Amino acid sequence: DVAAGSWLALALRPADRLEAAHLAHPAPAAPRLLDGHLQGEAPFVLAAPGTAAVVVLANEDGQWVRVLLPVETPPSLERTGLAATRQFHLRFESQPAIERLGPADPAALWATHAVGLAAVAAGNARGALTAARAYAGERYQGGALIQEHPAVRDLLAGAAARVTLAETALSALDTDPDLATALSLKHRIAEDARVAVSDCLQVLGGYGYMEEYR
Numbered sequence: 001d002v003a004a005g006s007w008l009a010l011a012l013r014p015a016d017r018l019e020a021a022h023l024a025h026p027a028p029a030a031p032r033l034l035d036g037h038l039q040g041e042a043p044f045v046l047a048a049p050g051t052a053a054v055v056v057l058a059n060e061d062g063q064w065v066r067v068l069l070p071v072e073t074p075p076s077l078e079r080t081g082l083a084a085t086r087q088f089h090l091r092f093e094s095q096p097a098i099e100r101l102g103p104a105d106p107a108a109l110w111a112t113h114a115v116g117l118a119a120v121a122a123g124n125a126r127g128a129l130t131a132a133r134a135y136a137g138e139r140y141q142g143g144a145l146i147q148e149h150p151a152v153r154d155l156l157a158g159a160a161a162r163v164t165l166a167e168t169a170l171s172a173l174d175t176d177p178d179l180a181t182a183l184s185l186k187h188r189i190a191e192d193a194r195v196a197v198s199d200c201l202q203v204l205g206g207y208g209y210m211e212e213y214r
Contacts, residue, residue: 031058031092033067038092045090054090057106064106111182115173118186121193122166125200129159132200135207152203159199162192 031040042056056067071090133156136147146152166189173185201208 031056031067033058033060033065037094037096038067038069039094040092042090042092056090057109066109107179108176111177111179114179114182114186115170115177118166118182118189119170121186121190122163122170125159125163125166125193125196128197128200129156129163132156132159132203135204146203155199155203159196162196166192166196 031038031042038056038058040058042054045054051071053068053070056069058065058067069090069092133147136152136156137145139146142149147156169185169189174181177185
């Protein structure tokens, strides 16, 4: 149960896509600012443990505004794989806001958010590739380093190609892309990053799924 004035954080899967029409006509559960208090929901919020506040896009008398909201994120958990994604679903029941930050262009904010998620995905994939290459250069199997095995070479080469594609797409992006361009970029880069990280996990074997291995 969620008491009035509190919020509930749940890990959710990100949506496959967002339609611009949803931004112009908020759903009944979308955040609304009424007399300085928030009501509704804010899905897919990225917040690490210890976050003190989040900026919420809310509807106030038909206009979109940004609101600074205090939160208490869950304690740090040792999580791996898909469960390690720090996404929360915030649900508000007359939650008082700290400060109203002024009007906002929802399409521009969603575009910036999409590009940011694409950059995070590309960075995670680059980190996975670096770790997999290092491990392949020190792990022996069958009398040779595993980086000499054809199957491992193929996995690393495929991951490297996808990481390069993701980074190149980000570098070529305009400074202020429109919403459709940003969402398309996020979708493409997220898929390349997903496959690259999966291949890198295969190189690491069981260690790729273990929190104890550093």
